[in-house]
Amino acid sequence: MKKTKIGIVGCGMISETYFNASKKFTNIEVVACSDIIPERSKAKFEAHGVPNMTNDELFAIPEIEIVLNLTPPQVHSKIAMDTLNAGKHAYSEKPFGVDADDAAKVVALAQKKGLRVGCAPDTFLGGGQQTARKMIDDGWIGKPLCGTAIVMGRGPEKWGQAPFFYDYGAGPMLDLGPYYMTALVNMLGPAKSVTAVTTKGFDYRTFGAEVAEQYQAQYKPYDKYPVNVTTHLTGVVEFVSGAVITVIASFDVYKHGHAPIEIYGTEGSLQVPDPNTFGGPVRLFRPGYEDWKDVPLAFGYTENSRSIGAADMANALQSGRPHRASGALANHVLEIMLSFDKSSKLGAKVELTTSCERPAPLPLGLEEGQLPE
Ligand SMILES: NC(=O)c1ccc[n+]([C@@H]2O[C@H](COP(=O)([O-])OP(=O)(O)OC[C@H]3O[C@@H](n4cnc5c(N)ncnc54)[C@H](O)[C@@H]3O)[C@@H](O)[C@H]2O)c1
Structure with missing residues (x-):
C-alpha cells in the first residue's frame, strides 16, 4: 500500500505524541505542520524535520490527503470544515466538537463532498x-x-x-x-x-x-x-x-x-x-x-499508539472499507456526552437522535505497526 501523506494542524502539547507515534505506522507520513502560533510549528520542524507553514499553505498542498486536527476543542469543527472545503479528509483529536449543530454540519459536509471524517480517541x-x-x-x-x-x-x-x-x-x-x-x-x-x-x-x-x-x-x-x-x-x-x-x-x-x-x-x-x-x-x-x-491481552498496541485511528483511516481510504475511529462514532459519542447536561437541565430522559455502527474489531495477530488493509 502507498504511504498516505498527512498534515498536522495544531502543534501544542499532544502533537509531540503524534509526531512520535505516527512513525510506528509505515502507511502514513507526516509531511507538513502548522500552528496559529508559528513558533510552535517551527519547533516541530526543528525536532522532527516536518516543514512548518500556515494552515492555508498546508491545505493547499495537493499530496496531503488527511489533515490531523490537534487544535483545542472549540476550533475542532471549524478546522474540520476548512479541511473538507480544501478537499481533504479530516481526522480530529477528541472531542468531535463542542456543539451538536456544528458537529452535524461537519458530518453533512463530508457526506456531500464524499470525504471521510475520523476522530480520536483511538485508544479503543x-x-x-x-x-x-x-x-x-x-x-x-x-x-x-x-x-x-x-x-x-x-x-x-x-x-x-x-x-x-x-x-x-x-x-x-x-x-x-x-x-x-x-x-x-x-x-x-x-x-x-x-x-x-x-x-x-x-x-x-x-x-x-x-x-x-x-x-x-x-x-x-x-x-x-x-x-x-x-x-x-x-x-x-x-x-x-x-x-x-x-x-x-x-x-x-x-x-x-x-x-x-x-x-x-x-x-x-x-x-x-x-x-x-x-x-x-x-x-x-x-x-x-x-x-x-x-x-491475558490477546492484541498488540498495548503501549501509546495515538494516531492508530488515522493510520487505520489511511488504509480504509485505499481499500474502500469503513474506518474504525469514524466521524459517526465520534458524533454519537458527542451527543451522549452533551446529553448529560441537557437531561439535567430538562429534568428528563434525553432520547438520542444519532447512532453509529459498532466499529469492526481488529483481527488477532497483527504485528506492531501493521493494520488491516
Ligand atoms: N494534552 C493532552 O494530554 C491531550 C491528550 C489527549 C487529547 N488531547 C486533545 O488534543 C487537542 C489539543 O490538545 P493540546 O493539549 O495539545 O492543546 P494545546 O493548547 O497544547 O495545543 C493546541 C495547539 O493548537 C493551536 N491552535 C489553536 N487554534 C488554531 C488554529 N485555528 N489553527 C492552527 N493552530 C491552532 C494552538 O496554538 C496550540 O499550539 C485537544 O482537543 C485535547 O482535548 C490532549
Whole structure:
C-alpha cells in the first residue's frame, strides 16, 4: 500500500505524541505542520524535520490527503470544515466538537463532498480495549446487562492549561468522557438515551504557580478562577442492546476506589482497563471463580499508539472499507456526552437522535505497526 501523506494542524502539547507515534505506522507520513502560533510549528520542524507553514499553505498542498486536527476543542469543527472545503479528509483529536449543530454540519459536509471524517480517541483500538471487547463478543460474561463507567479526580489543577478545563467545551465529560463513551459504544454498540443530574461542587478553583510557570504567556496564577462548566456529571446511559451503564465523570473528588469500567452480564463480570490508555488489565469473574482472574491481552498496541485511528483511516481510504475511529462514532459519542447536561437541565430522559455502527474489531495477530488493509 502507498504511504498516505498527512498534515498536522495544531502543534501544542499532544502533537509531540503524534509526531512520535505516527512513525510506528509505515502507511502514513507526516509531511507538513502548522500552528496559529508559528513558533510552535517551527519547533516541530526543528525536532522532527516536518516543514512548518500556515494552515492555508498546508491545505493547499495537493499530496496531503488527511489533515490531523490537534487544535483545542472549540476550533475542532471549524478546522474540520476548512479541511473538507480544501478537499481533504479530516481526522480530529477528541472531542468531535463542542456543539451538536456544528458537529452535524461537519458530518453533512463530508457526506456531500464524499470525504471521510475520523476522530480520536483511538485508544479503543489498543490491546486492553480490544481484548475486553473480544471477551464480550465471545460470550464470556453472557449478555451484558449493566455496568459502571467512572472517571473521577480532583481536577487538573496541576496540569498545564488548567483554567481551560473549567471553561465552555471542557469539564470532565467533554475532556475525559470521549474515552469512556467510545469504549462503551465499542463494546456494547450505540446508545439510545441518557438520564442525568449534573452539578458543580466548587464555584471557583485556585491555580498555583506551577501552571503560571508552564504557561506564562497565556495564564497567570488565579486565587479564584470561576468554574464555568458542570464538574460532577452522573447519570445512566441506556444502550440499544438493553444494557444500562451508570456513569460518573467528576473533577470534584479527592480519591475513590472504583474500577474505570465494569460490565456485568448474565454469565459473569468484566473489569475493563482505563480507556485513556492502550493497555490492560482486563479481569474476568464467572460463577465458581474465587476472585477476579486476569485475562491475558490477546492484541498488540498495548503501549501509546495515538494516531492508530488515522493510520487505520489511511488504509480504509485505499481499500474502500469503513474506518474504525469514524466521524459517526465520534458524533454519537458527542451527543451522549452533551446529553448529560441537557437531561439535567430538562429534568428528563434525553432520547438520542444519532447512532453509529459498532466499529469492526481488529483481527488477532497483527504485528506492531501493521493494520488491516
Ligand atoms: N494534552 C493532552 O494530554 C491531550 C491528550 C489527549 C487529547 N488531547 C486533545 O488534543 C487537542 C489539543 O490538545 P493540546 O493539549 O495539545 O492543546 P494545546 O493548547 O497544547 O495545543 C493546541 C495547539 O493548537 C493551536 N491552535 C489553536 N487554534 C488554531 C488554529 N485555528 N489553527 C492552527 N493552530 C491552532 C494552538 O496554538 C496550540 O499550539 C485537544 O482537543 C485535547 O482535548 C490532549
